[in-house]
Amino acid sequence: MIISRSVAITLDGEAHQVPEAITIIQAMWHLGRSMEKNIGCLGGACGACVVVTRLPGQMLPHTALACQMMVAEGLNVSFLQGDPSQKALAPLPAESPSRETVFQYYPETKRCVACGACTTACPQKIDVMAGVREMMMGDLAVVAERFTTCVSCDLCAVVCESRIRPYRMGLYARRLAGAFHPQKPLQLLNRIEEIASDKFKAEWEDVMQVGKNV
Numbered sequence: 448m449i450i451s452r453s454v455a456i457t458l459d460g461e462a463h464q465v466p467e468a469i470t471i472i473q474a475m476w477h478l479g480r481s482m483e484k485n486i487g488c489l490g491g492a493c494g495a496c497v498v499v500t501r502l503p504g505q506m507l508p509h510t511a512l513a514c515q516m517m518v519a520e521g522l523n524v525s526f527l528q529g530d531p532s533q534k535a536l537a538p539l540p541a542e543s544p545s546r547e548t549v550f551q552y553y554p555e556t557k558r559c560v561a562c563g564a565c566t567t568a569c570p571q572k573i574d575v576m577a578g579v580r581e582m583m584m585g586d587l588a589v590v591a592e593r594f595t596t597c598v599s600c601d602l603c604a605v606v607c608e609s610r611i612r613p614y615r616m617g618l619y620a621r622r623l624a625g626a627f628h629p630q631k632p633l634q635l636l637n638r639i640e641e642i643a644s645d646k647f648k649a650e651w652e653d654v655m656q657v658g659k660n661v
């Protein structure tokens with residue numbers, strides 16, 4: 448019989464024992480908690496399960512996605528609600544966009560005081576503050592690239608004292624870049640060419656043999 452060890456955690460202020468080597472979301476399930484909110488893809492891609500955590504001896508709390516973070520002895524976890532601000536209806540413009548295109552929907556972006564809180568909070572390790580500063584310089588394509596791995600978890604907006612919503616601004620920049628400066632997917636095109644030239648023929652034949660001699 449496999450006996451799993453347990454760890455003590457504090458979840459939204461209540462003390463619990465849960466098995467070790469599971470994620471915070473799995474700990475919620477283990478405790479029979481209803482997960483109608485704060486849960487989504489379970490793969491770290493949707494940003495629904497944002498938590499603030501602190502381990503014993505840690506001076507400052509950390510932010511994380513609960514589906515990606517493992518429980519640990521003494522871990523203190525609180526689930527966060529997302530950014531409640533209304534989403535701007537920002538259509539694509541008829542002409543090539545500039546930073547003014549973005550600022551008409553997200554004017555608060557100009558209030559950035561470069562405190563860095565958004566970068567510290569981002570569970571995707573995006574330098575969010577750099578993205579905001581790049582938008583102020585009008586580097587739309589650079590901003591779009593920087594926010595490529597954003598999962599819209601809202602944390603950068605939640606922690607911003609200037610009420611800026613960096614991820615929404617970044618998402619709009621991605622839409623604008625896609626519509627006005629589409630780039631060829633060079634890696635994909637290279638791979639298609641390699642496949643067409645039979646570069647992986649031997650490996651493919653090996654794969655096709657799997658299970659045939661069982």
Ligand code: SF4
Pocket residue numbers: 558559560561562563564565566575576579603606607608609610611613
């Ligand atoms: S938290 Fe807000 S004010 Fe601070 S760097 Fe980020 S966007 Fe600027």
Ligand code: SF4
Pocket residue numbers: 494565568569570571572573575596597598599600601602603604613614
């Ligand atoms: S940029 Fe903001 S919304 Fe996107 S992953 Fe980072 S903290 Fe979350």
